[in-house]
Amino acid sequence: xxxxxxxxxxxxxxxxxxxxxxxxxxxxxxxxxxxxxxxxxxxxxxxxxxxxxxxxxxxxxxxxxxxxxxxxxxxxxxxxxxxxxxxxxxxxxxxxxxxxxxxxxxxxxxxxxxxxxxxxxxxxxxxxxxxxxxxxxxxxxxxxxxxxxxxxxxxxxxxxxxxxxxxxxxxxxxxxxxxxxxxxxxxxxxxxxxxxxxxxxxxxxxxxxxxxxxxxxxxxxxxxxxxxxxxxxxxxxxxxxxxxxxxxxxxxxxxxxxxxxxxxxxxxxxxxxxxxxxxxxxxxxxxxxxxxxxxxxxxxxxxxxxxxxxxxxxxxxxxxxxxxxxxxxxxxxxxxxxxxxxxxxxxxxxxxxxxxxxxxxxxxxxxxxxxxxxxxxxxxxxxxxxxxxxxxxxxxxxxxxxxxxxxxxxxxxxxxxxxxxxxxxxxxxxxxxxxxxxxxxxxxxxxxxxxxxxxxxxxxxxxxxxxxxxxxxxxxxxxxxxxxxxxxxxxxxxxxxxxxxxxxxxxxxxxxxxxxxxxxxxxxxxxxxxxxxxxxxxxxxxxxxxxxxxxxxxxxxxxxxxxxxxxxxxxxxxxxxxxxxxxxxxxxxxxxxxxxxxxxxxxxxxxxxxxxxxxxxxxxxxxxxxxxxxxxxxxxxxxxxxxxxxxxxxxxxxxxxxxxxxxxxxxxxxxxxxxxxxxxxxxxxxxxxxxxxxxxxxxxxxxxxxxxxxxxxxxxxxxxxxxxxxxxxxxxxxxxxxxxxxxxxxxxxxxxxxxxxxxxxxxxxxxxxxxxxxxxxxxxxxxxxxxxxxxxxxxxxxxxxxxxxxxxxxxxxxxxxxxxxxxxxxxxxxxxxxxxxxxxxxxxxxxxxxxxxxxxxxxxxxxxxxxxxxxxxxxxxxxxxxxxxxxxxxxxxxxxxxxxxxxxxxxxxxxxxxxxxxxxxxxxxxxxxxxxxxxxxxxxxxxxxxxxxxxxxxxxxxxxxxxxx
Ligand code: G6P
Ligand code: BGC
Numbered sequence: 009x010x011x012x013x014x015x016x017x018x019x020x021x022x023x024x025x026x027x028x029x030x031x032x033x034x035x036x037x038x039x040x041x042x043x044x045x046x047x048x049x050x051x052x053x054x055x056x057x058x059x060x061x062x063x064x065x066x067x068x069x070x071x072x073x074x075x076x077x078x079x080x081x082x083x084x085x086x087x088x089x090x091x092x093x094x095x096x097x098x099x100x101x102x103x104x105x106x107x108x109x110x111x112x113x114x115x116x117x118x119x120x121x122x123x124x125x126x127x128x129x130x131x132x133x134x135x136x137x138x139x140x141x142x143x144x145x146x147x148x149x150x151x152x153x154x155x156x157x158x159x160x161x162x163x164x165x166x167x168x169x170x171x172x173x174x175x176x177x178x179x180x181x182x183x184x185x186x187x188x189x190x191x192x193x194x195x196x197x198x199x200x201x202x203x204x205x206x207x208x209x210x211x212x213x214x215x216x217x218x219x220x221x222x223x224x225x226x227x228x229x230x231x232x233x234x235x236x237x238x239x240x241x242x243x244x245x246x247x248x249x250x251x252x253x254x255x256x257x258x259x260x261x262x263x264x265x266x267x268x269x270x271x272x273x274x275x276x277x278x279x280x281x282x283x284x285x286x287x288x289x290x291x292x293x294x295x296x297x298x299x300x301x302x303x304x305x306x307x308x309x310x311x312x313x314x315x316x317x318x319x320x321x322x323x324x325x326x327x328x329x330x331x332x333x334x335x336x337x338x339x340x341x342x343x344x345x346x347x348x349x350x351x352x353x354x355x356x357x358x359x360x361x362x363x364x365x366x367x368x369x370x371x372x373x374x375x376x377x378x379x380x381x382x383x384x385x386x387x388x389x390x391x392x393x394x395x396x397x398x399x400x401x402x403x404x405x406x407x408x409x410x411x412x413x414x415x416x417x418x419x420x421x422x423x424x425x426x427x428x429x430x431x432x433x434x435x436x437x438x439x440x441x442x443x444x445x446x447x448x449x450x451x452x453x454x455x456x457x458x459x460x461x462x463x464x465x466x467x468x469x470x471x472x473x474x475x476x477x478x479x480x481x482x483x484x485x486x487x488x489x490x491x492x493x494x495x496x497x498x499x500x501x502x503x504x505x506x507x508x509x510x511x512x513x514x515x516x517x518x519x520x521x522x523x524x525x526x527x528x529x530x531x532x533x534x535x536x537x538x539x540x541x542x543x544x545x546x547x548x549x550x551x552x553x554x555x556x557x558x559x560x561x562x563x564x565x566x567x568x569x570x571x572x573x574x575x576x577x578x579x580x581x582x583x584x585x586x587x588x589x590x591x592x593x594x595x596x597x598x599x600x601x602x603x604x605x606x607x608x609x610x611x612x613x614x615x616x617x618x619x620x621x622x623x624x625x626x627x628x629x630x631x632x633x634x635x636x637x638x639x640x641x642x643x644x645x646x647x648x649x650x651x652x653x654x655x656x657x658x659x660x661x662x663x664x665x666x667x668x669x670x671x672x673x674x675x676x677x678x679x680x681x682x683x684x685x686x687x688x689x690x691x692x693x694x695x696x697x698x699x700x701x702x703x704x705x706x707x708x709x710x711x712x713x714x715x716x717x718x719x720x721x722x723x724x725x726x727x728x729x730x731x732x733x734x735x736x737x738x739x740x741x742x743x744x745x746x747x748x749x750x751x752x753x754x755x756x757x758x759x760x761x762x763x764x765x766x767x768x769x770x771x772x773x774x775x776x777x778x779x780x781x782x783x784x785x786x787x788x789x790x791x792x793x794x795x796x797x798x799x800x801x802x803x804x805x806x807x808x809x810x811x812x813x814x815x816x817x818x819x820x821x822x823x824x825x826x827x828x829x830x831x832x833x834x835x836x837x838x839x840x841x842x843x844x845x846x847x848x849x850x851x852x853x854x855x856x857x858x859x860x861x862x863x864x865x866x867x868x869x870x871x872x873x874x875x876x877x878x879x880x881x882x883x884x885x886x887x888x889x890x891x892x893x894x895x896x897x898x899x900x901x902x903x904x905x906x907x908x909x910x911x912x913x914x915x916x917x918x919x920x921x922x923x924x925x926x927x928x929x930x931x932x933x934x935x936x937x938x939x940x941x942x943x944x945x946x947x948x949x950x951x952x953x954x955x956x957x958x959x960x961x962x963x964x965x966x967x968x969x970x971x972x973x
Pocket of ligand 1 (some may be wrong): 591595
């Protein structure tokens with residue numbers, strides 16, 4: 009039996025620990041335990057290194073009377089790994105044996121933690137959720153209070169024997185000092201087992217009485233009074249205000265409620281009371297209320313534990329992991345319903361005969377097994393059964409028949425607390441309670457949060473409330489020490505929940521309203537970017553119209569889609585051969601390549617060169633001189649100086665081609681503006697530069713647009729590839745058109761590839777109805793305002809700027825950064841395609857988004873990050889849909905001209921946006937299918953860029969030239 013004398017004082021513990029140099033590692037620091045076999049708890053009765061918060065260790069002394077004394081360190085001894093290492097059980101007293109059966113070895117705790125994490129994953133996964141015992145229920149609470157919440161909120165909490173009603177006034181002051189008025193009503197006897205309707209009517213009556221007594225005329229006059237309902241049972245939520253009861257627990261079993269939406273039941277009961285201005289806005293579990301109560305601005309709380317009649321926990325999980333809710337952004341609070349842990353039998357070996365008795369006698373035998381091990385509704389009962397057993401063994405009360413112990417419920421949690429909080433109380437009972445299986449589950453949750461947030465260490469606030477926590481001073485100490493042992497990477501701080509879960513419920517309600525208002529405002533901003541099917545059909549029809557106008561000789565000069573002939577009349581047939589040089593100018597990279605086309609296939613070598621902005625926007629001479637310098641450098645590096653190779657030039661700008669090797673630049677795009685080039689033959693400009701450099705080692709035989717190069721490159725592998733598409737810095741498409749439709753070139757036979765130059769679609773005003781204020785500003789700030797209007801809605805060079813304009817508008821409307829000005833957003837081009845692609849990555853944790861934003865020196869909260877992602881999504885979705893509408897016009901035209909019911913065609917595609925963006929291609933393909941159902945379109949990604957295609961065109965040209973000679 010423990011006596012106070014055997015317990016070392018903390019002073020003694022510290023000094024004797026420091027003396028034990030033999031427990032230290034070679035570096036003189038305390039030895040760190042690494043695994044179960046070396047685990048601190050495995051060596052009963054020896055000095056035990058214990059993990060402290062940071063996973064390092066300290067040494068505690070051997071305690072002679074360890075089985076019986078309790079200190080903070082010694083709490084852990086009760087979890088000795090191997091019962092065999094306890095005193096020989098034959099020598100143990102019945103009390104010791106009873107205690108031991110109630111304790112759980114550390115190793116077992118580690119295993120339990122592992123099971124708990126497995127169960128959590130099972131509960132979160134869509135496929136396994138239905139069978140999971142730990143249900144991991146989504147709560148549809150995705151934000152914690154940010155302190156700006158304001159207004160009056162009504163709360164009703166259903167408690168074990170009471171209904172609590174509260175009126176909470178939040179002042180938007182960081183939620184530091186809300187005004188709370190409350191009233192508690194006792195629940196009539198038997199109501200918990202009666203009819204559901206009676207229960208809800210009673211709750212509504214309480215509300216009615218409360219409002220009659222407390223509300224001011226100001227509140228009475230408000231049109232609606234939002235209400236948060238704390239309902240501490242397992243519910244399947246599909247919205248914040250829709251929660252179907254899955255099962256009752258804690259002695260409740262009201263009829264007609266399981267399977268019903270409790271928000272609706274409460275609202276109906278409220279309506280019966282004629283409290284029509286009271287609107288149920290949110291239903292939540294008590295753990296959620298607790299977590300929210302403890303959350304204040306600057307001190308967000310992300311875990312809520314209730315250690316009361318029942319036991320449960322909620323926490324903020326990464327939304328994408330909560331597969332049962334269709335929410336991928338941000339975090340969502342998950343109600344773990346951890347009371348059910350072990351309902352699949354996983355805890356059977358730690359379930360004692362006392363637990364079995366308690367379970368059998370409960371209102372819900374066989375379920376919520378874990379809750380029954382720790383909930384205060386059951387603790388008294390466990391103790392009672394333990395005492396019965398000990399009495400029977402004559403280990404207590406001298407074997408006298410203590411009949412009173414046979415009565416269920418005679419021993420309440422309060423009795424137990426009275427005993428254990430009284431230093432002179434019955435020490436055995438104290439130990440029984442202290443050894444109560446204080447769970448590894450908080451540790452499991454913390455570890456899970458730490459892992460899924462991709463953190464090395466997790467610092468987190470844990471809100472706690474309940475009888476066990478408030479009534480039992482050592483609860484915190486024990487809970488923390490267990491979680492420190494099992495999850496040393498986590499640093500939880502327990503926060504007591506003042507005002508229970510009611511204040512938090514008001515905050516949830518307030519946050520819900522704030523978010524609803526915000527989402528309406530956000531929708532308003534984004535609405536002009538959201539396109540209906542009819543909008544897209546119209547774009548498709550307009551594109552078709554402009555294509556026809558561009559192909560027709562008479563209307564071509566005024567058509568916004570120029571439909572430029574390329575003089576490429578065939579896709580590759582596999583007979584192309586030879587070694588070629590290729591240039592690839594106009595995308596993100598400028599490349600020089602050497603391409604070898606043989607019977608076995610194509611091999612290439614290439615080098616990327618930089619074109620500085622000063623050269624892009626300087627003189628044409630300087631630009632082409634620079635290009636020549638790069639070619640010469642490349643030829644030297646590749647030992648090609650002595651060879652005169654035919655050269656194919658991918659030149660990704662609009663050109664009026666007169667032949668394969670004669671192409672007049674119509675206009676620059678994508679930020680190029682080198683002077684003296686527009687209207688000139690680009691091939692000639694290159695030849696002139698070669699002359700200036702006296703370079704004779706190349707012979708330009710063909711110039712192609714990048715779309716054409718891409719189509720040809722893909723066509724080499726797939727003969728069905730008759731379309732080329734680029735969605736990168738710029739956007740454009742080409743396709744094989746029937747010569748008879750090409751009014752701008754003589755001849756009716758066969759086909760010719762048409763470079764559509766669709767980037768300029770809308771330059772004649774035909775798309776004006778689509779341009780939002782953001783698009784207009786972006787256009788105005790480019791070097792070619794009014795030009796390439798379609799491209800400016802779609803391509804990588806502009807999307808980031810559209811996003812930036814929208815974000816600036818949102819800051820102005822106080823929807824972002826809490827309305828604080830953000831000077832960094834004024835920086836042009838801070839969002840590049842790369843940014844858009846990353847921010848929309850499915851499953852990208854918000855923490856990573858925040859890190860990206862921080863890199864851009866944008867100090868975004870989690871909510872800001874979610875909003876930014878939404879903006880990026882709206883902009884990139886619109887781009888993909890518009891691109892699809894354009895493509896739908898192309899494939900439909902091809903199908904019609906070929907007189908087919910169904911067209912099967914491949915699109916060769918390239919460009920950084922298409923390649924890097926996680927959703928662009930899916931959105932494009934989905935929309936295309938919808939808009940052109942009679943076309944079966946395959947997308948083939950161009951792997952090696954369009955230089956390869958230019959070389960193939962050069963091969964054909966070269967063969968033709970040689971044949972002519
Ligand atoms: C291909 C071509 C480039 C072309 C680019 C478009 O790789 O080789 O000439 O312009 O795709 O993509 P980007 O994203 O670089 O503009
Ligand atoms: C150019 C096109 C090019 C496209 C994709 C546009 O800006 O005008 O010629 O194909 O960008 O690179």
